[in-house]
Amino acid sequence: MGMLQPNPWVLSLAPYVAGRAKADGVEKVVKLSANESAVGASPKAAEAMVASAVSMHLYPDPDAFDLRRAIAEVHGLAADRIICGAGSDEILHMVAQAFVREGDEIIHSRYGFMMYPIIAQSLGARPVAVPNKNWAADVDGILAAVTDKTRIVYLDNPNNPTGAYLPKAEVERLIAGLPKSCVLVYDAAYAECVDADDYTDGTDLAMAHDNVLMSRTFSKLYGLASLRIGWGYGSPALLDPMNRIRMPFNANLPAQNAAIAAVRDRDFAEKATRFTVQWRQWLSARISALGLEVVPSQTNFVLIRFPQSGDHQAEAANAWLTEHGYLLRWLPGQGLADCLRLTVGTEQENQVVVALLEAFMNR
Ligand SMILES: Cc1ncc(COP(=O)(O)O)c(C=O)c1O
Structure with missing residues (x-):
């Protein structure tokens, strides 16, 4: 032993x-x-969460169908290209579990969301930190860091902890330069806080490119941090492997119901x-x-x-x-x-x- x-x-x-x-x-x-x-949070979200109490002996919908439909309607997206998670953290983690092996590389900005290197290391992959440019991501630096081992680039846009952002044209330049075998995880956790005209929340990019996964959260502007609920939007090529490893009841019932009310309360x-x-x-x-x-x-x-x-x-x-x-x-x-x-x-x-x-x- x-x-x-x-x-x-x-x-x-x-x-x-x-x-x-x-x-x-x-x-x-x-x-x-x-x-x-x-x-x-929206009072309607609080109401929906409280109303869920009578159903807490039941498992939640494993596919979060109603939540995906609500998000799809509000954002003008296809519900079958949406995946829900226990916070966007879970989405960020799932995509790596599905696409990254031991010895692979994951690129992120030096000043960026702390979970990216943790996710890489949890899978035996190498986190590659690229210095920021003017506090945001450096597109040329990221492209120069890509190797044949790069599986994922995490881009928090806007960036946490700097608050800076990359305009859409720069993100498009990044996508154009990345190999199609590399996933761009476009982490738009703060998208609802942005007022810059040249920003994109990433929905258009994830629609146009099979290798772009957008992730969003209800923790920030929607005020549902304690419920742990987030979502991702991407092509079937991304979502199918993610759904295979997704835990069956990963988004809990109060969270699903509160998020439906929150996203509909414009x-x-x-x-x-x-x-x-x-x-x-x-x-x-x-x-x-x-x-x-x-x-x-x-x-x-x-x-x-x-x-x-x-x-x-x-x-x-x-x-x-x-x-x-x-x-x-x-x-x-x-x-x-x-x-x-x-x-x-x-x-x-x-x-x-x-x-x-x-x-x-x-x-
Ligand atoms: C850039 C970024 N992405 C993702 C997250 C994760 O948020 P959550 O798991 O609560 O959805 C955070 C939280 O601080 C964040 O700052």
């Missing part, structure tokens, strides 16, 4: 670190560390978008006025860059804000030790966090 032997590549990966929700010695915290919605979604854009712009302007660099954002958060020396560094700012109950995301693990990521909060939270930053800068 030998010792238990986990896969060596699993032991070498650093697990995902979630945004802080607690701080030692601080009783009441304001969590602006996980890009959750300050507006919350008034609420539009209100949430307006709120997010307005306060993101307000935060960016006010924080820039304090002499800090704020990366132009198309998301529900802003990345703030602090001086690299002296009394006003990011780590000290993080400690100061934490002391006052405001939890942001400090990103040393992602090579951004001079940055804090701030999620758009409620009006009052936004006002207080700016006042705290101002007091910090004047110390």
Whole structure:
């Protein structure tokens, strides 16, 4: 009888670190560390979730048919090209499970969603980090990194944690340069927050190209993060293998029902978008006025860059804000030790966090 032997590549990966929700010695915290919605969920989604309680002894629809139909109707898509997941995390993971083998390569931006290298390593693949350009993905850098082992390119557009985005023309240039054997996973988790005219949420790209999978989430603008529900859109060539490995009841019933109500409540979604854009712009302007660099954002958060020396560094700012109950995301693990990521909060939270930053800068 030998010792238990986990896969060596699993032991070498650093697990995902979630945004802080607690701080030692601080009783009441304001969590602006996980890009959750300050507006919350549509009351219709909450109602649908509560109504699901009487059916909780039943398995959910394994194919999430009604949810896929609702998404298809709202977005003008084909329901049979939609796949639902326990958060878009599951979609991002499933596509890799279906297409990536040990020793393959997965490309992502150096500053990008933390799950991409974790997914690669969980499968024994090599994550290849390409430096960003102007905080967004670098199309030429990505194309130069492609080898015959590249199976997936993950592109978070807009990018988390920088908030920057690539215009549609650049994404098209990326697709044109990628081998058809390589999947472009177009992660549009923050698509509903974007107001740039030259952006695409990726539906057109996934319709036009068999090797493009778009992924979306109900966790951000729709405010359903705790329910874990997301979706992907792509060709049968992508979805068929993904559906073969998908767990049968991966999208739970309250999540399916809440998401149906949320996606159909266009008034609420539009209100949430307006709120997010307005306060993101307000935060960016006010924080820039304090002499800090704020990366132009198309998301529900802003990345703030602090001086690299002296009394006003990011780590000290993080400690100061934490002391006052405001939890942001400090990103040393992602090579951004001079940055804090701030999620758009409620009006009052936004006002207080700016006042705290101002007091910090004047110390
Ligand atoms: C870029 C990006 N993609 C995907 C996700 C995963 O979201 P979820 O699994 O909640 O749908 C996140 C969450 O922070 C994200 O920032």
